[in-house]
Amino acid sequence: MQKFSLNEVIEMAVQIEQSGYSYYDKALERKDLDNESRNLLTFLRDEEIRHEKTFMALRDHLDEVQIIESQDWDVVSSYMQAIIDSRIFSSPSSAIQSALEAENVTEVLMNALSFEKDTLLYFHALNDQVSEGKAKNAIRAIIDEEISHVRKLNEYREQLLNS
Numbered sequence: 001m002q003k004f005s006l007n008e009v010i011e012m013a014v015q016i017e018q019s020g021y022s023y024y025d026k027a028l029e030r031k032d033l034d035n036e037s038r039n040l041l042t043f044l045r046d047e048e049i050r051h052e053k054t055f056m057a058l059r060d061h062l063d064e065v066q067i068i069e070s071q072d073w074d075v076v077s078s079y080m081q082a083i084i085d086s087r088i089f090s091s092p093s094s095a096i097q098s099a100l101e102a103e104n105v106t107e108v109l110m111n112a113l114s115f116e117k118d119t120l121l122y123f124h125a126l127n128d129q130v131s132e133g134k135a136k137n138a139i140r141a142i143i144d145e146e147i148s149h150v151r152k153l154n155e156y157r158e159q160l161l162n163s
Contacts, residue, residue, distance in 0.1 A: 009126055010059040014052050015091075016119055021048035023095035023115060027108050030099075037105050040156055044112065044149060051142055058135055106160055113153045120146045 024045030028038065095115075102108045123146060127139045 009129075010055045013055045013122065013126065014059070016122060017048045017052040017055065019092050019095040020115055020119065021045055021052070022092035023099050023112065024048060026096045026099035027102070027112075030102075030105070030108065032105055034105070036156070037109075040152065041108070041112070044116075044153075047145065047149065051145070054138055054142065058138055106157065109153055109157045109160065113150065113157060116146055116149045116153060120150060 024041050027033075028041050028045065033041070098111050099108065102111060120143065123139055123143050127136065127143060130136050130139060
């Protein structure tokens with residue numbers, strides 16, 4: 001049974017945040033963004049930087065902490081790997097490509113919404129397997145922020161579709 005260190009899982013989380021940053025940063029270069037879209041994407045881009053720093057600080061602090069090996073760790077491990085393998089942005093370069101290929105602002109937002117949902121799934125799986133208090137609290141705070149990102153994106157997408 002494979003057992004990941006928290007460091008390894010957090011490194012995957014850092015990579016997710018870097019891909020998100022790349023997507024939002026490239027999307028901000030689009031000429032078809034209105035001010036509200038630009039503000040939302042700027043906010044989300046800056047959040048990716050902040051989340052990456054949070055995870056890097058956890059990684060540096062928790063070298064020896066292990067994820068709890070639950071009875072269903074094989075299932076959890078496979079689930080986390082599936083999230084990583086199938087996410088919309090598998091790397092910063094694929095995130096940039098998605099931003100470039102989006103046909104319009106609505107598609108930019110739909111990609112962002114999919115990315116944020118994938119990220120949320122990963123962090124929920126991570127949170128369920130971490131027992132150390134500081135790490136659990138930091139991950140829970142990021143989950144709450146990711147939920148707010150999904151809400152903001154969904155509300156804005158609805159606003160665009162209804163206008």
